[in-house]
Amino acid sequence: MEIPEVVKVRRGKRRAISRKRDVEFKRYLSWEFWKFERRDSWRKPKGKDNKMRLEVKGYPPRVKIGYRNQADIRGLHPSGLKPVVVSNPKDLEGLDPREHIVYISSTVGLRKRLDLVKLALDKGFRVVG
Numbered sequence: 001m002e003i004p005e006v007v008k009v010r011r012g013k014r015r016a017i018s019r020k021r022d023v024e025f026k027r028y029l030s031w032e033f034w035k036f037e038r039r040d041s042w043r044k045p046k047g048k049d050n051k052m053r054l055e056v057k058g059y060p061p062r063v064k065i066g067y068r069n070q071a072d073i074r075g076l077h078p079s080g081l082k083p084v085v086v087s088n089p090k091d092l093e094g095l096d097p098r099e100h101i102v103y104i105s106s107t108v109g110l111r112k113r114l115d116l117v118k119l120a121l122d123k124g125f126r127v128v129g
Contacts, residue, residue, distance in 0.1 A: 011080075013072065013073055013076065013080040014078075014079070014080045016070060016072070016073045017073050017076060017078055017080060018078075021067060021069070023061060023067055024060075025042045025060065025061065025062070025063050026040060026042075026060040027039075027040055027041060027042060027043050028043065028045045028050065028052045042063060044062075044063075045062070077101045077128070079101060079126070081099060081100055081101035081126070082099055082100050082101070083100075083101050083103055083128075084100045084101070084102055084103065085103045085104075085105050086102050086103065086104055086105065086116060086120070087104075087105035087107065087108055088108075088112075088116075089115075089116065089119055092116075092119065092120060092123060092125070095125070097123060097124035097125045097126075100125065101125070101126045101127075101128060102120045102125045102126065102127045102128070103127075103128060103129045104116055104117065104127065104129060
């Protein structure tokens with residue numbers, strides 16, 4: 001029995017996804033100050049003698065283009081599927097269960113969320129979140 005082409009492609013993507021780098025870029029001094037730890041969003045270090053800007057050994061890495069992932073796996077779920085946010089049953093139309101994985105929007109209430117989950121599972125989609 002031969003393996004379908006779709007499965008071969010997804011296996012290759014999953015292998016690439018497992019190798020992709022997920023570097024945590026830290027804000028300068030976020031490890032020393034609680035107020036920076038709370039909002040640990042990236043800020044470019046700009047000081048004259050800033051050790052992080054000078055890329056001194058022992059300091060966190062700076063954001064650079066070299067950390068970007070491959071274009072064919074960028075934004076994919078670890079399973080190799082494209083994530084899609086769904087907020088109503090109409091959003092499921094035109095999607096392929098072999099290519100997409102479904103997230104239910106956070107603005108959907110419990111009753112309609114349960115209906116959406118049931119509908120998505122009936123159509124063969126994987127639902128996460």
